[in-house]
Structure formats: C-alpha cells, structure tokens
Amino acid sequence: MPYLHSVKTFIKALLLLVICSVSYANQTFTVTDLAGRDVTFSSQPERIILGDSRYLHALSILDQEDPTKNVAAMLSRLDWVDYGSYVEYLKRFPNLKDIPIIGRSSADSFSIESAIDLRADLAIFSLDGHGPNARHANTIKILEKAGIKVIFVDFRKSPLENTPKSIALLGKVLGKEAKAQTFLNFYEAQLSKVTDKIKSLDANAPAKVFIHSRVGVKSGCCETMARGMMASFFDAAGAHNISKAVVPGIAGFMDLEYLLTNQPDLYVATAVGSKGMPKESKDDELPYVMLGAGTPNDFAEKSLYDSIKRYKLNHLEAVKSGRAHALWHGFYNSPLNVVAVQVAAKWLYPKHFSDLDPEATLEHFFNEFQAIPLTGVYWTTLSSDEYK
Numbered sequence: 001m002p003y004l005h006s007v008k009t010f011i012k013a014l015l016l017l018v019i020c021s022v023s024y025a026n027q028t029f030t031v032t033d034l035a036g037r038d039v040t041f042s043s044q045p046e047r048i049i050l051g052d053s054r055y056l057h058a059l060s061i062l063d064q065e066d067p068t069k070n071v072a073a074m075l076s077r078l079d080w081v082d083y084g085s086y087v088e089y090l091k092r093f094p095n096l097k098d099i100p101i102i103g104r105s106s107a108d109s110f111s112i113e114s115a116i117d118l119r120a121d122l123a124i125f126s127l128d129g130h131g132p133n134a135r136h137a138n139t140i141k142i143l144e145k146a147g148i149k150v151i152f153v154d155f156r157k158s159p160l161e162n163t164p165k166s167i168a169l170l171g172k173v174l175g176k177e178a179k180a181q182t183f184l185n186f187y188e189a190q191l192s193k194v195t196d197k198i199k200s201l202d203a204n205a206p207a208k209v210f211i212h213s214r215v216g217v218k219s220g221c222c223e224t225m226a227r228g229m230m231a232s233f234f235d236a237a238g239a240h241n242i243s244k245a246v247v248p249g250i251a252g253f254m255d256l257e258y259l260l261t262n263q264p265d266l267y268v269a270t271a272v273g274s275k276g277m278p279k280e281s282k283d284d285e286l287p288y289v290m291l292g293a294g295t296p297n298d299f300a301e302k303s304l305y306d307s308i309k310r311y312k313l314n315h316l317e318a319v320k321s322g323r324a325h326a327l328w329h330g331f332y333n334s335p336l337n338v339v340a341v342q343v344a345a346k347w348l349y350p351k352h353f354s355d356l357d358p359e360a361t362l363e364h365f366f367n368e369f370q371a372i373p374l375t376g377v378y379w380t381t382l383s384s385d386e387y388k
Helices: 002-025 053-062 083-092 094-098 112-117 137-145 159-173 177-198 229-236 256-261 297-310 329-333 337-348 358-369
Strands: 029-032 038-041 048-050 071-074 122-126 149-153 208-212 223-225 251-253 266-271 324-328 379-381
Touching: 029 159, 038 149, 048 053, 053 071, 053 083, 053 159, 053 177, 083 094, 112 137, 137 149, 149 159, 159 177, 159 229, 159 337, 177 229, 177 337, 177 358, 208 223, 208 229, 223 229, 229 329, 229 337, 266 297, 266 329, 266 337, 297 324, 297 379, 324 329, 324 337, 329 337, 337 358, 337 379
Parallel strands: 048 071, 048 122, 122 149, 208 266, 266 324
Antiparallel strands: 029 038, 223 251, 324 379
C-alpha cells in the first residue's frame, strides 16, 4: 500500500532526525576563550552566571525572545549600573527582579558558595574588569571542580578587537552560531565605514579630544580615559587623545589648568546616569550626565550643561564653539560599541563623515539584535546658544 509505505518512510525520517538532534545536543566541543584557555563542554549550558549584569546586551544578540531565561545569577545589579536598561528589561521580563545577585563589581564580592548552591553550569566573566577575571586562578579552579565551566569575554579592555571574538565565543557555547555570525557581519560592516575612511585623512593633524569620564561620580576635575575602554573608540575614529601625554595608565585625572592651557578641539563627557534613576536631581541640577534608555534629549542636554557649569569647564574653546558632547558610558562595556565609534567620527570630522548615520546604526542594532526596544538618546551635544 503506497500510503502505508509513505507513513513508514516519514516515521523513519522523523526518528532519524530526533536521534541526530539528541546526538548533536550531547556532542562534546571545545572552545578557546579570550584568556586563551581551552574549555571543553559535553553539552550546552543551561544555568548561567553573568559576571556583569550588562552582559544581558550580549545575550540579547543571541536570543531576542528571552535572554534572561537561562540566567541563574548575576554580579552587579543592573538597576545600579544601567538603570534605564533595567527598566526596559523589567517591562518585558518581570522575572529579572528575581534573579539572584551574588556579588557587586569587585572580584572579592563574588560568592562562590552561592554559585555552587544555584547549580550553575557556566560562568561568563570579564577578561579584565568587574568581578573575577583571568587572574583569579583559585576562584576558577573551585568553580570548575564544582562542575561550573568558566569562560572569559571582553568588551572592555580591547573592545573593538575583542567584541567580535566574544560574540563568536558565546554563539558557539550557547548554540547560537548563526545568530552570532549575522551580528558579526553587521558589526564589521559598520566599523569599516569609519576605519576605512580614516586611513585617507590627514594623519598629521588629528583632532584633539578630551574624554571626561563618569561625570558626576567624582567631585574634582577631571577623571579621564587615556587607553582602552572609551578611549579606543576615539582612537579608531582618528582622534588625538590629549590625556595620553599626562596619564600613564588606562585612566587617571587631569586638572582644569592643564585643560585651559592645552585646549582640546572636542570635549566629550561620559554619562553614567539616566532618566528616572534614584537621586535623579538635587536643587534642580542633575548630578550626573544623563543618557541611555528612556532619557529624552532635552533632559540629557540639560544634564550636560549642568555638569559643565559645575566643573567650570565653560571656558574651554570646545564648549564655546559648540563642540561639547556627551556619550553613554555603557558603550565601553557593550557590543553596542561600534555605534560609539561612528558617533566619535561624526564629531571629530563632520565633513568627512557627513553621510554616516550612527542613529540608523543604533536603530538597526536594537531592532535586529536586542530584546528591548530603543528608547531615549545615547549621545547629545550642547546645541543651544544659551549653553555656550
């Protein structure tokens, strides 16, 4: 009977598919993480510890349906380090508030006992940053002995070099290689829009920039980044970071007198606040520069103005000439960082990059690679004459 034969053939094919699927799920594979460590998995992890709550942005690239579903615990509270994003994630994923926090930003705050008790099978840590890193060999040894695999990623130390490697690594470990590759194609194409054109610019006269880091966290003027992190974005965009001459390490401080004597062409504040965060305002002045999810531009611009006034930076020529800007601080530890490179290029060389559209890049990133919608602004400029 032809019909019966067709049914039997279909059932055999279905059983073969199931067997192959089970075999694939149990297939052993080995990856090399960003610390150069070979880590072998016998199955894909199901209970994950995030060494930084902001890694939800990276998980969203691989799973827009629910990046929180396999998160067993996190270090650092997202509502403390990225309040605007926390609000947006909570709207869509109410379970976020129930995910245990088993540490803050420092390595010594990490609770190994809690990680083991939660029966986690994977910990994703930073190569060099918040939480345990590659130098904490004893922590890694204890976790692995308890059956918790450890991999290191990096969106912070060398963000432009290591973001593609980190997403590819996560895609392999979490069984989302196709999604990871789609993102990497987009990322590399957007980065090349800046790096390819920068090669043709006059390298003898780069625009000078001063990066005023984490504005509002410190009372004195002025914390800055000289190498890595946010500084990497401006390096890629062809800037001359004036802090490199006086800050020997990654970050440090520059005083107002030096800035007035060695004037930058561009002033850029990094924003660690966002609309609605606790202690949002004090005496009608905003204590931090505010940007990110849920933050409207007029609010962001006022916060930048208030900060410039508080730190007495209004005498900088960059401020007087309308080249005072602010950039979301969260770019420094996120796969969104390619957008920051495009913004930096537009600010530094507006004529050369007149056709570049970082706003469209940001919109595409959220529409295609994030589990939350795009709300608020992630950079701003003092555009009103009353602020100059």
